[in-house]
Each structure stands twice: as C-alpha cells, then as structure tokens.
Amino acid sequence: MSWDLHDLFVRHARDITAALRRRGLTEETAADLTQDTFVRVLVSPPGQTATTHNPAAYLFRVARNLCVDHKRRERVLPGVDLSPDDFSAIVDPAPSPEATLYSRQRLELTEAALAELPERTRRAFQMHRVEEMTLAEVAAELGLSTSRTWTLIRDAYEHIAARLTGL
Structure with missing residues (x-):
C-alpha cells in the first residue's frame, strides 16, 4: 500500500493542526506535531493488510497519539519559556573540548x-x-x-x- 503523502499533507495538514489546537496545544506545538505525524507515517507506514484503510482517519489517529505522548511528557517534565536574556545566562560560552582541540x-x-x-x-x-x-x-x-x-x-x-x- 502506498499513499501519496504530499497530497495527504495538502488536504489534511491544516485540519490536523486545528484538531491538535482544540486539544489545548499551542500553535507552534500543534504545527510541530502535525509535521511529526507525517514523518511518522513516512518512516513507518501502516501495514500491508490495511487495504481498506482510511488514510485521513489513520493520520488523525497518529496525531492524537502524538498529542497524548506530548502531554504525558509535559506532565513529567514541564517546559519553561525563557527570554533570550535568561537563556543566554545558562549557556556556557566556553568552547567544547573538541572545538578547543581542533583549534x-x-x-x-x-x-x-x-x-x-x-x-x-x-x-x-x-x-x-x-x-x-x-x-x-x-x-x-x-x-x-x-x-x-x-x-x-x-x-x-x-x-x-x-x-x-x-x-
């Protein structure tokens, strides 16, 4: 079974993102998970026995599962939004040992x-x-x-x- 992922993306990506947004995700996270959905299907397509499969339903199911996984990760390890100043304060300005050796x-x-x-x-x-x-x-x-x-x-x-x- 081979699906035209480009066509599926054009037809369903916006709807998948909207569905993920309705599940409470930010726009950026929903867009990332939409991309991940298509990557997941590209890397691991559905089995050969799924001849009467509905591709849109399959994509929405993969997106839903990715959303559930994302929310579980967030519960265990919540993310923190940092300003650029806060982020630069925690970044080590020293070069890595490999970069030092190379130089x-x-x-x-x-x-x-x-x-x-x-x-x-x-x-x-x-x-x-x-x-x-x-x-x-x-x-x-x-x-x-x-x-x-x-x-x-x-x-x-x-x-x-x-x-x-x-x-």
Missing part, C-alpha cells in the same frame, strides 16, 4: 606552515595579519611595491590553507 591542532599546523615560509614572505604576512598593517605600510617597511607585497601575503595565505586542508 589547537589548526594553530600548530599554522605555526609549522609559517615556519616553512621564506623570511620575507613570513615577515610580510605577520606585519599584515598580526600587526594589522596595511599593504602600503608593509610595502614601505620591506622596500617593495604594493603589488609584490600582496603577492607575498597571498602566497603565505595559500601555503597555510594548503597545510590546513588535511585537518
């Missing part, structure tokens, strides 16, 4: 890549990127043209990027 590995590779560069290229890159000097300032410091200075800095970026692609 350290990238930094080590970047340092190694910089050490591989010729002295003038490395110096031009450091003055521009680390010391935040403009291209004209770096060019004047090194006694080069602005276009040659940009070529050195671009070469440094490309070299570092090539070393980081494996990570």
Whole structure:
C-alpha cells in the first residue's frame, strides 16, 4: 500500500493542526506535531493488510497519539519559556573540548606552515595579519611595491590553507 503523502499533507495538514489546537496545544506545538505525524507515517507506514484503510482517519489517529505522548511528557517534565536574556545566562560560552582541540591542532599546523615560509614572505604576512598593517605600510617597511607585497601575503595565505586542508 502506498499513499501519496504530499497530497495527504495538502488536504489534511491544516485540519490536523486545528484538531491538535482544540486539544489545548499551542500553535507552534500543534504545527510541530502535525509535521511529526507525517514523518511518522513516512518512516513507518501502516501495514500491508490495511487495504481498506482510511488514510485521513489513520493520520488523525497518529496525531492524537502524538498529542497524548506530548502531554504525558509535559506532565513529567514541564517546559519553561525563557527570554533570550535568561537563556543566554545558562549557556556556557566556553568552547567544547573538541572545538578547543581542533583549534589547537589548526594553530600548530599554522605555526609549522609559517615556519616553512621564506623570511620575507613570513615577515610580510605577520606585519599584515598580526600587526594589522596595511599593504602600503608593509610595502614601505620591506622596500617593495604594493603589488609584490600582496603577492607575498597571498602566497603565505595559500601555503597555510594548503597545510590546513588535511585537518
């Protein structure tokens, strides 16, 4: 048995959401459970023996069951609405251990890549990127043209990027 879920969604989603709203759910929760209803049917369609099945009735039954499950969860563990300020107060701003390790590995590779560069290229890159000097300032410091200075800095970026692609 195969149902055209797109057609069923177009025809019944609004009614399912309305039925869930009548059961006391918020608009957002009703919309989420409506989506979950169709996902549930998509992932686990009714058995092959249901040849005379009414698809709309089946969808409404799945939605009702999801509503009951949702209300049970809410009784056990009620949700709390937080303002953005309250939410940001509980979020840990520290990066995860995995993110920290990844950043350290990238930094080590970047340092190694910089050490591989010729002295003038490395110096031009450091003055521009680390010391935040403009291209004209770096060019004047090194006694080069602005276009040659940009070529050195671009070469440094490309070299570092090539070393980081494996990570």
